[in-house]
Amino acid sequence: MELEIVAEGLGFPEGPIAMADGSVIVVDTHGGRLLRVAMNGAVSPVAETGGGPNGAAIGPDGMIYVCNNGGFAWSELEGGQLMPHGVPSDYRGGSIQRVDPESGRVETLYTACEGRALRGPNDIVFDTQGGFWFTDFGKTSEDRVDIGYIYYAKADGSGIRQALGGLNGPNGIGLSPDEKTLYWAETPTARLWAAEISGPGQVAQASVPWLPGRLVLTMPGYCYFDSLAVERDGRVVVGTLIEGGLTVIAPDGAHEHIAFPEIGITNICFGGKDMRDAWATASSSGRLYRLRWPRPGASTAYNR
Numbered sequence: 001m002e003l004e005i006v007a008e009g010l011g012f013p014e015g016p017i018a019m020a021d022g023s024v025i026v027v028d029t030h031g032g033r034l035l036r037v038a039m040n041g042a043v044s045p046v047a048e049t050g051g052g053p054n055g056a057a058i059g060p061d062g063m064i065y066v067c068n069n070g071g072f073a074w075s076e077l078e079g080g081q082l083m084p085h086g087v088p089s090d091y092r093g094g095s096i097q098r099v100d101p102e103s104g105r106v107e108t109l110y111t112a113c114e115g116r117a118l119r120g121p122n123d124i125v126f127d128t129q130g131g132f133w134f135t136d137f138g139k140t141s142e143d144r145v146d147i148g149y150i151y152y153a154k155a156d157g158s159g160i161r162q163a164l165g166g167l168n169g170p171n172g173i174g175l176s177p178d179e180k181t182l183y184w185a186e187t188p189t190a191r192l193w194a195a196e197i198s199g200p201g202q203v204a205q206a207s208v209p210w211l212p213g214r215l216v217l218t219m220p221g222y223c224y225f226d227s228l229a230v231e232r233d234g235r236v237v238v239g240t241l242i243e244g245g246l247t248v249i250a251p252d253g254a255h256e257h258i259a260f261p262e263i264g265i266t267n268i269c270f271g272g273k274d275m276r277d278a279w280a281t282a283s284s285s286g287r288l289y290r291l292r293w294p295r296p297g298a299s300t301a302y303n304r
Contacts, residue, residue, distance in 0.1 A: 013281040015056035018271020027053035047104040055123030058303035064099040067121035081284040094118035109157040126301040135170040152201030172228035190219035227267040270297025
């Protein structure tokens, strides 16, 4: 596939959203902001969120819902590439924010669930019921690794519940096109998991009680998984780190890897009239790529 660099200098871009006008909105996790990248590559500010904006999605009200991980400490690698690590000195917790893409107004919807503080919200996906699933990766420091969670919340800020707990670095999250299956990527193990959805914010008990769901794939070799998107035919496309690129995974676990000249491709989204324009973020180098995908992506609930 031909890879086109649409924009550079985006800080640490993640959470791409393909907009109807052909632009793409991304978060800049390093800069604590949202940016809009026009079709010609021009970059303009959308909002200042502070902290560490990560995953983002359009909600039923047209607002942008942002998983804010509270920020990272940062290292600069050779060549100027950025790498997040640890917890910053000004960390105050994670949150779910709602951003008006027109005015840039930012409000905080959730900072905790049933008394448990959100530590590092990472990625988000809406269903057609008006609620959203999101992962909480947690925080990692020299002497501590948080347990991860998946939550389900209402877009109006009226309710949040835990769907799954005891997870190991849950990152990307998505729904099958029929919304019967929840997928999530596990970063440190490079695994893709699935769970059957039994109701809004509820998943069925796994067939093996001590597992969080059904294991779809564990990648061979050494790599990390990041965020994901789903194709119209049900395949899951996962941003892959170390072996930088996109890993395409069928529901039965068959997979292929599309390599990029990058150490890490973190996110992908689909857009365009035929949903075959794929946009991928290369976070460490601050780039946004565009490529023509061989199959259409699935429409998300409120950004069709």
